[in-house]
Amino acid sequence: MKKIVLLRHGESAWNKENRFTGWTDVDLTEKGIEEAYKAGELLRKEGYVFDKAYTSYLKRAVKTLNCVLDRMDQDWIPVEKSWRLNEKHYGALQGLNKSETAEKYGDEQVLIWRRSYDVAPHALKEDDPRNPRFEIRYKDVPDAELPRTESLKDTVERILPYWKDVIFPSLETADQILVTAHGNSLRGIIKYVRNIPDEEIVHLNLPTAVPYVLEFDDDLNLVKDYFLGDPEEIKKLMEAVANQGKKTKK
Numbered sequence: 152m153k154k155i156v157l158l159r160h161g162e163s164a165w166n167k168e169n170r171f172t173g174w175t176d177v178d179l180t181e182k183g184i185e186e187a188y189k190a191g192e193l194l195r196k197e198g199y200v201f202d203k204a205y206t207s208y209l210k211r212a213v214k215t216l217n218c219v220l221d222r223m224d225q226d227w228i229p230v231e232k233s234w235r236l237n238e239k240h241y242g243a244l245q246g247l248n249k250s251e252t253a254e255k256y257g258d259e260q261v262l263i264w265r266r267s268y269d270v271a272p273h274a275l276k277e278d279d280p281r282n283p284r285f286e287i288r289y290k291d292v293p294d295a296e297l298p299r300t301e302s303l304k305d306t307v308e309r310i311l312p313y314w315k316d317v318i319f320p321s322l323e324t325a326d327q328i329l330v331t332a333h334g335n336s337l338r339g340i341i342k343y344v345r346n347i348p349d350e351e352i353v354h355l356n357l358p359t360a361v362p363y364v365l366e367f368d369d370d371l372n373l374v375k376d377y378f379l380g381d382p383e384e385i386k387k388l389m390e391a392v393a394n395q396g397k398k399t400k401k
């Protein structure tokens with residue numbers, strides 16, 4: 152059985168402050184580092200031996216991967232980073248507190264911005280210092296491909312070439328692959344792989360640092376997918392993520 156493990160990064164500074172993050176390069180908190188080590192411990196106990204890992208250009212994902220591999224004593228495996236695995240770009244919402252945004256625009260609107268498939272938040276202006284075109288790390292990405300905001304649909308469209316051409320074909324020679332990325336970039340991958348309808352993807356909330364396993368048969372058909380860990384605890388964590396966009400959450 153071939154496996155791809157998807158892992159959202161551990162808690163970041165802006166997860167803790169409940170701010171829209173997107174492409175902002177915030178670090179892990181102490182708790183986030185602990186969560187990442189815990190995920191590594193779980194994967195080690197379950198006997199995972201990864202052939203290769205993929206991650207984004209954002210340090211919360213990169214550092215989570217490093218903690219996981221450290222705990223598994225698999226620091227040596229090849230790692231490839233791609234901007235295409237970055238979080239959904241949250242446009243002008245980046246930096247704003249999610250509950251305060253819900254106070255201002257309502258829970259419904261925030262849910263649409265956070266979880267709908269094809270609605271994007273307002274775009275960053277061309278001269279906004281947060282515009283990715285000013286960042287050296289994206290210097291090799293054609294400007295037309297650099298987002299100023301994204302819907303999940305846009306995110307899926309920029310991830311898919313990388314998934315189809317690089318990550319998925321690597322299963323032909325590898326048995327176990329780890330992808331460490333972000334809540335929405337991974338929702339996009341799961342939506343594609345499981346063929347989840349647009350209106351149902353609203354309900355999927357990925358908790359931080361809980362491994363999600365995709366199992367494939369020898370013909371690379373998906374046969375099983377599941378979270379690793381205690382289902383009751385994971386359910387609570389998923390609900391907590393959903394509630395981050397509500398007025399009552401401070």
Ligand SMILES: O=C(O)[C@@H](CO)OP(=O)(O)O
Nearest residue numbers: 170171172173238265334
């Ligand atoms: O702010 C973000 O970039 C994401 C992930 O933390 O948040 P949300 O869960 O609101 O999509």
